[in-house]
Amino acid sequence: MHTLRSPLRGALIAALCTTLCVRAQEPESPSRALPTELLASVLRVPLQPLSAAEAEELGAGFAAAEAGYKVRFVDGFELFPALGEQRATNAPLRWRTRSLAIGEHELVRDAAVAPRRLDDRTVIYEHADFVERYEIRPEGVEQLFVLSTPLDVRGDLVIRGAIETPLRAAERALEHAEIVFREETGAPVVSYGVAVAFDACGRTIAMPSSYRSGEIALHLDGAWLARASFPVTIDPLAAPVFLSGSAPNGGALSSLEIEAANGVGTRNVLVAFTRAISLSDHDVYAVLCDESFASPLLIYTNIDATYSDTDAQVAFVNRHDRWVLCSERRRATPNGEHTRLRIYSFLATNLQVNAGTEQLSTTPVNADHTRADLGGSVAGDFGDTALLCYQADAGAAGTLSDHSEIHVAPFDAQTQVLGAAQVLSATPVGTRYDREDPALNARRWGQGDGWIVGWRELDRQSANDDWDVRAVRTNSLGARLQEAELYDAGGARDVRSFQLAGIGNLYLLAATLSTTQGSSNVTGLVSRRFDWSAAASQPTNHATRNLLEDPWFLASLQVSSLAMESATQSHWVIALQQRVPASGFGTRTVAKLLRVGGTGAELERETLFDLAGTSTPPPSVCRGWETMSFLAVCGATNASALVRGTRLEPPVDASSAIQGQGCDFASLSCSPPYAGHQGFRVLLSGGQSGQPAALLVSLGTANLSLPVFASPSCMLLVDLGPTFIAAFPASISSGFAEVALPLPDAPVFRGDFEVQWVHVRTFGSPTGIFTTPRLHVQVR
DSSP states (O other): OOOOOOHHHHHHHHIIIIIHHHOOOOOOOOOOOOEEOOOOOGEEEEEEOOHHHHHHOOEEEEEEETTEEEESSSSSSEEEEOOOOTTSSSEEEEEEEEEETTTEEEOOTTTTEEEEEEEHHHHHEESOOOOOEEEETTEEEEEEEEEOSSSSSOOEEEEEEEESSBBBBOOOEEEOOOEEEEEESSEEEEEEEEEEEEEEOOOEEEEEEETTTTTEEEEEEEHHHHHHHHHHHEEEEEOOOOOOOOOOOOEEEEEEEEEEEESOOOOEEEEEEEEHHHTTEEEEEEEEEEOOOOOEEEEEOOSSSSSSEEEEEEEEGGTEEEEEEEEEEEEETTTTTEEEEEEEEETTTOOSSOOSEEOOOOTTTTEEEEEEEEEEEOOOOOOOOEEEEEEEEETEEEEEOOTTTEEEEEEEEEEEEEEOOSSSSSSSOOTTTEEEEEEEEEOSTTTTTTOOEEEEEEETOEEEEOOEEEEEEEEEEEEEEEEEEEOOOOTEEEEEEEEEEEETTTEEEEEEEEETTTTTTEEEEEOOOEETTTOOSOOOEEEEEEEEEETTTTTTTEEEEEEEOOOSSEEEEEEEEOOOOOOSSSEEEEEEEEEHHHHHHHHEEEEEOOOOTTTOOOOOOOOOSSSSEEEEEOOOOOSOOOOOEEEEEETTTTTEESSSSSSSEEEEOOOOTTTTTTTEEEEEEEOOOOEEEEEEEEEEEEEOOOGGGGGGEEEEEEOSSEEEEEEEEEETTTTTTEOOOOOOOOBBEEEEEEEEEEOSSSSSSSEEEEEEEEEEEEEO
């Protein structure tokens, strides 16, 4: 099989860019996103034992979550409303039952009794004379006190509970009304609802409540209690407060990540995200679903309130069918608040929640590990390793140093062990360099392949230096092979953010740039295709493509994710967060997708999330396996905590169709005719090996009999007149011939053309020349 190397290929590209673009004049293809699916149901976390850290601090208990809050049960309950990052710290409300008394008789209560889980949504405390029962509902925690048998005492029943909360509520005497706990600004946050009592016959009575000196007291009329049929139940409701007509905010989504696996069943997509109960308390979730985002299944969550998990990242290791999830874990220590990386891994075939294993990166005292990224492998890869890269900062807790360093550490998916960390660059930062924000390609290809790991770098000893992108080519275990500069804006612009994606030798860099021009912070988005094999000491860089320019003075563009079309190896989708003006004052963020072709030029643009009054965290994108589409996730940061999935399909009207008949059994076919497909090829099958062939390319059709070929069925089906483009020679090997016709993306071509093979066979015809049918190609 031979690929065309003729200089006529360049002529064809020029012809397609001019003649065809002028003739076709087709508008850009519209976006092809499926309707988004809501994954909010996964915010319902079933009851689970407290983490070891919380149990050590508080004692044994349970925790659970709903869209609007999370709750834990240790000696009563503690409700954490999901407030989002606008609030610096949590604002929980904790209830601890102090006493139940009928008249002067105090019921027996065991303060040391441990909670017991009845089912995924119910916890009880069993005391000698009564039972505390808590039912977790979407609207709040329903608190029930159940008296099973009557006692030989008379008087009003009074239930007293100690309240611990940073919130404030007005003290009051007995009243049948909810008690509202508010922020210092007066905004309502949590309500303790009105209480009622009912007996076994369904008779009910309202119960007034009072609040003073950090104590709520519920009163039940003694005369009603004396006539009641037992058991008697008291039922208040503690709930987050939401303004009338609004949905639970569920906390702000703070990070999103998506990846797809192959050969692991229908639930082959992992969506990981974090949401902010407050600025200092983020929880991490991981959800398995299919490529249409149906049947979401919560597979992992950690809703611990003693630390905060942010910036979720995911990867898949094909050989062991194992998912790997990483998040930043912030926790206060005697030396201050420090961040370590938490690695959680689980088998794709194990659909039980929290059934994997976890470990933390080893962080020296007074150091932070942050801004991690993960790289995995694809189907057909038999390596054991995923690769973790991250930024290391030494010094005061939680501060960004002037000399950050980039580390990598291999994760063995077979043993589930995180290997020793190593400095990525051959030149340590010392007191000269500053390296930040590492990123690597999400999927490596083939057992011998490795990753491209890049970072932003600044020379602090050079007054005129700017932030550039450098990178290392690694082997399959993450060890350094070569190091090179990937992008330098020439001192005029800083790289603000970037992402890398590709497989084998073909990669794309997408980066946002900024510079100060007067009072305007100009931001732009660029892409650069580069080729870098494992044996090459330096990458081969192609032309830089300018994709977006945003001169607005508060503009901010962030490349948050990048994925490659592995089938064509010639298309990428860039996920982008953009800051735009909000109505009135301030700003908000929107999410966009850009699909680019084989040289990095833009093909189409999709607005993924743009909702007035709210913002989105940086979106994430990956390439699916089952649907041959790109999968993207987005969401909201300050409205309903929605995780939305969108699928970007290939152009449905990009097609090829056989027309007419050939005079031989040889056939022809082509690659998917997607605009910008640099690897587009037309194939001849069933030819005679060692014989020549030629591919005829034209804009027009013909129907001309060729009797000199001694067969009336031999037809010339493409026009050789004014619409003719070129004839491309090839040689048949093993029955096949191939001509590469790169489809341009700069300028982009979308239009139709015709191809037909003419080939030689040394038997069956006096002339030995045969033709195939015509192939009508629609490039979209």
